[in-house]
Amino acid sequence: MTGRGPHQLTQWQRDRRAFIEHRIYWHGSIGLADLMDVMGISRAQASKDLNEYIADHPGHLFYDKSARTYVLGDDFEAHYLSIDPSEYLADLAAIARGAAVPNSEWVVDLPDILTPSIPSRGLPARAVRNVLMACAQRRILTVEYQSMSSAQPITRDIAPHGIAHEGFRWHTRAYCFKDHVFKDFVLSRILNSELAGTAEIDPDLDTDWVEKITLHIAAHPSLSDNQRRIVELDYGMTDGTAQVVVRKCLLFYNLKRLGLDTDPDTRDPQDQHIVLVNRSEVQTALGRKSA
Template identity: 35%
Template structure:
């Protein structure tokens, strides 16, 4: 007799195979039984059942082509189980290209030849990562020695980790620093050692800068000619020469820095092709913008 857990495993197994079918039809436009049997190590009858189940769920998505001996996506095909957007496909292609995942776990099947620009990887110790993840889950405080860029020697601190964040180049953790009495960002590689704090500290319930959402509004540099503005609008998917990017306040300056918008507009338009349209609105939340502008004007 099958138990509830057995039933769940069975449904989960077929659900994953149906996602596999949906993925192959989305990106390759076809699938056959052999692909299912080889990837999942299942029998031909089981593969036939899975394909029949998919057809029952989405009868207008697929037809069987006797010449190709394969199930082929129709002209009306729409994915029913996966995100068919380009971002998901390119993220998986990136993971495949960098070796983060192997072809044996990817549902994509055939992919075009691809490579990525390599850049130095900021180190994250697995033991530190595990300890921090555990502290976030259990709401614990940690004693650490941290090497900042502003001090020659490491400082002893007690922190209460709350979240992970990625700035486009490196992962860091968001934590309440009991030395500074504030929420701060800590780069993993600069944590020299850590242990569970002997005394668990109280933490403010809300990290305002983490919870507050800001709108970053960008557009083509107004000094560019109309043709180049149109090209940039296409590149970034702008509407009326504007694109609004939503981000947490705690991550906003990282976003601006990555876009090259953390400084005032003083570069030739061919180099600074996009500009920040709502700089003044952001200064109350990102005072770094004002400080950098002031420093640059003083240096002129």
Template identity: 35%
Template sequence: MKNNELESVRSPRGRWGQDRRLEFIDTRLAWEGRLNRSALTDFFSISIPQASLDLAKYMDLAPANMQYDPSQKTYVAQASFKPVFAEATSDRYLAELYALTLKVLSPDLSFLGATPETDVVRHPARSVPENYLRQTLSAIREQRTLQIHYQAVSHPDPSERLISPRTLGYDGARWHIRGYCHLRRAYRDFVFARILSLSLGDPSEDPVPADEAWDQELDVIIGPHPDLSEGQRRVIALDYGMTGDQLKIPTRQALVYYLLKRLGVASSVPRPAAEQQIVLLNREALVAYVPELADPSSGTGK
């Protein structure tokens, strides 16, 4: 591999030029194990001579990755193939496949090529109005305030809030704005779907404190439910990719409760193994951040 040339084609310059086509070659070799010139000409609307130049460039930079098979009239990945331009991980492939299946990503923007028949479990849509998102992004970028009319679950009537948005969060089902609420004088999460109106304001007159809960990193440690049989615990460990019957999941303090709810371990009392196959192993360490985990009889967290 020629490092100086590799760094050159990885440069952001010419993102839709040859560097992008080299990434395309890399991706098709990784997941389909083959490609020919027509794959390049069809996808990028380039000439056959240009496609030949791209393939020659790829072979020059990664000579052990592919070879031409004259019997099939196509380039095939060699056993020594290692991706050099694409992020050829299962997580990346499945995330892109997920986006293609939901039609969030158009096929003409995906390098995956032929994909298997796929479907996913649909969830109720929690839409985010484009104008709300645009103004929120502007407020974060320019450190301005947002005036929102917000419907909280805890109050029957909506209220006016002045917030200084700082970050966006996703709990696995819905997006929210995390920002400093000038009414409550604390950081709060504001679900986009509960915002009845939103307008972009001026830079905050008062200095906004740091969001310590966002900056604080925590670990959530889960394991198989102890009441499961040895064989069942082994299956659960495989399902979650556990090591030594444990899985450590890093998260932010500001998102830890959402994660615990998503895992089904946010209550103070573990549920029976028939209802919940995993348990929270570091409950005591997290009680200070999630009072809902405290045993009511102990008085902790009150």
């Protein structure tokens, strides 16, 4: 590398170089007008930025005279930007939904994006606010809560310390003074709530929240060699396995989401692509006997 290194640049210069890398990598080309419009700089400054970038990182991008624009070079690698395809696709999906996404103006190519249609969950604003405040201020929250195990709502005191989303619903993790245990409370089932006094409950005592369980997954052994290889690519497996670390309190939800909550023989391998290698260990963590 020649010229200045990343540590010698101002944050504003680094931000402009991050934009250059974002546009050149995800779009394949960048022009002076792109830098001028998005970063709000002059034509002279845009030209200087691109030329200095090329000088510091030869082969990363070059000027294509026929296209009259700068294009991606064979030696490109990111120095000022994290190239994370999962994060980028999530940003594209969020932009398509109309959500506010940092640096959304950097994105040029936005294809039609479809995501599963999931019924919206009713989230009472007051309950969410009070839960968040109780977590931050370590306070007791008196809630009127409708559980599925009781025909009528029950008023109880809880001490929330965290928030979790299991892929479908939002929960608060809290100590329940009625049952004297840490439990999950679905936010949409909190009918009424009032902040009360200080909660003298140590969140570190919630062992199911603190403890982590590692799921060791592998491609279903009944798949063909080629099918197993593509599943290994799908799940980013190394040497035929991948590890998924989950909090114990979310273990059931993670297993269900991955289709690992039942015996693998109950579903066709072409439908259930992965199996749980350490099934006995995970069943023990769930408090069940291995089938």
